[in-house]
Amino acid sequence: MVMERPVQKRTLETRARLIAAAEAAVARTGFEALRVEEIVLAAGVAKGTFFAHFKDKDALMDLLIGSRIDAHLDAIETAPAPRSPEDLVDRLMPLMTFMTCERYVFDVILRRSGAAAIEDIGPIARTFERYVRVVSTWIAGSTFRRDVPPDILAEGVQAFAIQVMALRFCALHVGDGLREPLLTFLDAWLCPRVRPSD
Amino acid sequence: MVMERPVQKRTLETRARLIAAAEAAVARTGFEALRVEEIVLAAGVAKGTFFAHFKDKDALMDLLIGSRIDAHLDAIETAPAPRSPEDLVDRLMPLMTFMTCERYVFDVILRRSGAAAIEDIGPIARTFERYVRVVSTWIAGSTFRRDVPPDILAEGVQAFAIQVMALRFCALHVGDGLREPLLTFLDAWLCPRVRPSD
DNA sequence: CAACAGATATGACCACGGTCAATTAAGGAG
DNA sequence: CTCCTTAATTGACCGTGGTCATATCTGTTG
Numbered sequence: 001m002v003m004e005r006p007v008q009k010r011t012l013e014t015r016a017r018l019i020a021a022a023e024a025a026v027a028r029t030g031f032e033a034l035r036v037e038e039i040v041l042a043a044g045v046a047k048g049t050f051f052a053h054f055k056d057k058d059a060l061m062d063l064l065i066g067s068r069i070d071a072h073l074d075a076i077e078t079a080p081a082p083r084s085p086e087d088l089v090d091r092l093m094p095l096m097t098f099m100t101c102e103r104y105v106f107d108v109i110l111r112r113s114g115a116a117a118i119e120d121i122g123p124i125a126r127t128f129e130r131y132v133r134v135v136s137t138w139i140a141g142s143t144f145r146r147d148v149p150p151d152i153l154a155e156g157v158q159a160f161a162i163q164v165m166a167l168r169f170c171a172l173h174v175g176d177g178l179r180e181p182l183l184t185f186l187d188a189w190l191c192p193r194v195r196p197s198d
Numbered sequence: 199m200v201m202e203r204p205v206q207k208r209t210l211e212t213r214a215r216l217i218a219a220a221e222a223a224v225a226r227t228g229f230e231a232l233r234v235e236e237i238v239l240a241a242g243v244a245k246g247t248f249f250a251h252f253k254d255k256d257a258l259m260d261l262l263i264g265s266r267i268d269a270h271l272d273a274i275e276t277a278p279a280p281r282s283p284e285d286l287v288d289r290l291m292p293l294m295t296f297m298t299c300e301r302y303v304f305d306v307i308l309r310r311s312g313a314a315a316i317e318d319i320g321p322i323a324r325t326f327e328r329y330v331r332v333v334s335t336w337i338a339g340s341t342f343r344r345d346v347p348p349d350i351l352a353e354g355v356q357a358f359a360i361q362v363m364a365l366r367f368c369a370l371h372v373g374d375g376l377r378e379p380l381l382t383f384l385d386a387w388l389c390p391r392v393r394p395s396d
Numbered sequence: 397c398a399a400c401a402g403a404t405a406t407g408a409c410c411a412c413g414g415t416c417a418a419t420t421a422a423g424g425a426g
Numbered sequence: 427c428t429c430c431t432t433a434a435t436t437g438a439c440c441g442t443g444g445t446c447a448t449a450t451c452t453g454t455t456g
Contacts, residue, residue: 103314107308107309110305110308110364111305113364113368114364114365114367114368114369114371115368115369116301116367116369117369118369118370121369121370125368129370145390145392146392147386147390147391147392148386148390152382152383152386153386155361155383156358156361156383156386156387158361159357159358159360159361159383160354160357162357162360162361163353163354163356163357163360166308166311166312167312169312169314170311170312170313170323171312171313171314171315171316171319172316172319172327173312184350185350185353185354185357188345188346188350188351188354189354189387192343192345192346192390192392193345194343194344194345194390194392
């Protein structure tokens with residue numbers, strides 16, 4: 001007879017130990033310096049066990065980074081509709097600051113923001129959908145332009161945010177903050193001031 | 199006495215052989231499957247020699263991919279100003295198709311599009327500047343909106359192009375072409391139709 | 397309880413990018 | 427031509443992510 005076995009308690013414990021060890025290591029040395037070896041040693045399991053729980057190192061990163069992004073979204077999603085592009089930028093700033101805390105983190109985010117197959121859509125990819133949903137809702141309740149649907153506008157906001165973050169790691173533009181350039185784009189995107197005769 | 203020695207002929211030959219071997223391998227199996235070992239064997243040099251010529255594997259990829267992007271830009275830069283967003287999309291399509299020919303290629307492009315230090319700005323990063331310059335020139339000669347400077351508009355075009363290409367590798371949107379979604383964005387970006395009273 | 401089946405864990409092993417002290421070639425000076 | 431300095435090349439070696447056949451554990455069934 002076919003028996004569907006529930007996940008063993010042991011499994012959850014091991015997984016929790018791995019994640020805890022990883023978080024601790026990140027807190028100590030940041031994301032980039034994280035080594036699978038290090039996690040496995042701290043968690044007291046064999047290397048192979050790590051890969052029984054996570055498809056690869058990126059999958060763990062996805063989880064850790066994704067949960068931080070989610071925390072940022074939790075903090076802002078219930079905010080009222082922004083009154084201006086400045087408002088919008090203010091809300092997005094903490095998230096963007098986190099996303100650019102390390103070059104490596106930003107790379108992982110880009111790599112994981114879209115998944116090749118439905119079955120391996122990871123936490124980060126989900127946060128990207130959520131991001132668009134949140135921003136779209138804000139825009140729907142705002143006084144920004146109405147000639148384009150809110151979800152398209154929201155995707156545009158995401159595109160500009162990524163553009164600006166990428167610029168931050170570019171030698172030519174380093175030192176420029178995130179805020180000012182993003183504001184330039186969002187102002188033009190959300191509040192176009194073309195003359196009607198044009 | 200201080201003698202500045204010119205680069206030896208041998209060096210150029212070795213470098214040329216490495217690049218030729220790499221190009222041949224790419225033609226055979228694509229970018230992703232490229233192995234340093236393979237290149238080095240085909241070129242008849244030791245592994246260490248490879249890294250004497252290229253900082254790392256990514257640097258070679260940067261070169262190969264960058265030169266292809268440049269070829270695409272060569273082909274379109276002298277075109278006259280686009281009359282419509284459709285026109286603009288048409289011109290950008292071949293380049294975008296190349297950039298998304300392999301997931302790995304797109305990843306390299308993203309990773310290399312900005313350089314951490316001035317001294318290691320690579321070919322791809324340069325093509326990104328060139329891209330913006332070309333599009334900016336087009337826009338300056340077009341009938342698109344005038345309330346935002348052409349170079350900002352051009353950077354926006356780049357941001358949307360990247361957004362759309364990223365979407366292409368996303369399971370949820372696979373199958374959507376590049377053209378239609380990009381057109382949606384560029385229409386809203388370049389030809390906003392807000393009512394003056396808004 | 398014993399026997400069993402499937403889920404978990406193990407660690408030796410591999411693939412591949414990258415390093416570096418040692419070696420060899422190039423070509424100018426005498 | 428020989429000597430000498432610097433550039434170029436070599437390949438054994440390393441770090442790290444990832445695999446997989448084997449061993450162990452767990453909960454179930456009779």
